[in-house]
Amino acid sequence: MSIEKVVLAKPRGFCAGVVRAIDIVERALDYYPPPIYVFHEIVHNRYVVENLSKRNVVFVDSIEEIPDGSVCVFSAHGVSPQVVELAETKRLRVIDATCPLVTKVHLEAVRFSRDGYSMVLIGHPGHEEVEGTMGEAPMQLVSSVEDVEELEVPNAQRVMYLTQTTLSLDDVAEIIEALKRKFPSATSPAKDDICYATQNRQNAVKEMSQRVDVLLVVGSQNSSNSQRLREVSVVAGTPAYLVNDEDEINPEWLKGARTVGVTAGASAPEELVIRVLDHLRSMGATEFEEQPGEDENVHFALPQELSNPEKLMA
Numbered sequence: 032m033s034i035e036k037v038v039l040a041k042p043r044g045f046c047a048g049v050v051r052a053i054d055i056v057e058r059a060l061d062y063y064p065p066p067i068y069v070f071h072e073i074v075h076n077r078y079v080v081e082n083l084s085k086r087n088v089v090f091v092d093s094i095e096e097i098p099d100g101s102v103c104v105f106s107a108h109g110v111s112p113q114v115v116e117l118a119e120t121k122r123l124r125v126i127d128a129t130c131p132l133v134t135k136v137h138l139e140a141v142r143f144s145r146d147g148y149s150m151v152l153i154g155h156p157g158h159e160e161v162e163g164t165m166g167e168a169p170m171q172l173v174s175s176v177e178d179v180e181e182l183e184v185p186n187a188q189r190v191m192y193l194t195q196t197t198l199s200l201d202d203v204a205e206i207i208e209a210l211k212r213k214f215p216s217a218t219s220p221a222k223d224d225i226c227y228a229t230q231n232r233q234n235a236v237k238e239m240s241q242r243v244d245v246l247l248v249v250g251s252q253n254s255s256n257s258q259r260l261r262e263v264s265v266v267a268g269t270p271a272y273l274v275n276d277e278d279e280i281n282p283e284w285l286k287g288a289r290t291v292g293v294t295a296g297a298s299a300p301e302e303l304v305i306r307v308l309d310h311l312r313s314m315g316a317t318e319f320e321e322q323p324g325e326d327e328n329v330h331f332a333l334p335q336e337l338s339n340p341e342k343l344m345a
C-alpha cells in the first residue's frame with residue numbers, strides 16, 4: 032500500500048505576527064547599514080533564521096553581545112521591560128517586532144497587577160514569550176494541572192490568569208478549570224489569550240485528523256505552536272511528526288498510510304510546505320486536496336518608524 036492522497040490543512044503556516052516580524056527585519060536591512068542585530072530568533076523557524084543570517088542579520092540571545100549604538104530588532108515573542116532598559120543603556124536603535132497580540136498580554140499583566148490581582152500565567156517555562164510577559168509584573172507560572180494544585184498566591188480572593196498565546200486550547204481549558212476549582216475568584220480579561228492563528232490551526236488539525244492516517248507538521252522543534260499542532264493530532268488519535276523540511280521525513284512514518292495530512296506552524300514558510308508536497312508526490316501521491324477551513328484576513332501595521340522611511344533615515 033502506498034500514499035494515494037495528501038490533504039492540506041487550511042489555514043496553515045504564517046500568521047500575521049510572523050509576516051510583520053519578518054517584514055520588519057527585511058525593511059531594517061533595506062534602510063540601515065549592516066549588520067542588523069535581532070534579539071532571539073525573530074520567529075522560531077530554522078529556515079527563516081538561516082536565510083536572514085546569510086543576509087547580515089546577527090541573532091543574539093543576550094543584549095550584552097550587541098555593540099553599543101547598533102540597530103536591534105526585538106523578536107515576535109516580546110521582551111521584558113528589563114531587556115528594554117538594557118537596550119537603552121547601550122543606546123541601541125530598537126525596532127520592536129513583538130506581535131501585537133503578545134503586547135496585549137503584556138499590557139493586561141501591567142494593568143491587573145496594578146489593580147491588586149494575584150497574577151498567574153499559564154505557559155511553558157523557558158519560552159521567550161513567557162520570559163517577556165513575566166518581566167512585566169509579579170506573577171506565577173503554571174504549565175499543568177499539577178502546578179495549579181501546588182500553587183499558593185498572595186491574594187486568593189483576587190486571582191487573574193493570563194495565557195501564553197500559542198498553547199493547546201484543550202490543555203489550557205483543563206488548567207483553567209483547575210484554577211477555578213482551587214480559586215473560585217479566578218478570572219481573566221478574555222476567555223484566554225491564545226491567539227486566532229493558534230486556534231484556527233489547531234481546529235483545522237482536529238478536523239483533519241479524522242480523515243488522514245498520519246500528519247506531517249512543517250515547523251521547527253522550538254516552535255511552540257507547531258509542537259501543539261503535532262500534539263493535537265496525536266491526542267485525536269492520528270500519529271503526527273514535526274519536520275523542518277522534506278529531508279526530515281522518515282519513510283517509516285508513512286508506511287501503510289494511504290492519506291497523509293500536511294500542515295505548518297505559524298512560523299513555517301509556505302515554500303517548505305511545497306517542498307514537502309513535492310516529496311510526497313515523488314513517493315507516489317497523486318491526489319492533492321486542501322481541506323476547507325477558516326479564511327484569515329488579519330494584518331498588523333508596521334511600527335511607525337518603518338512605515339515612514341524618511342524619519343528612519345534621519
Ligand code: SF4
Pocket residue numbers: 046047048049107130131132133196197226227228229256297
Ligand atoms: S502565533 Fe499568534 S501571537 Fe504568535 S506571532 Fe502569530 S499571531 Fe502573534
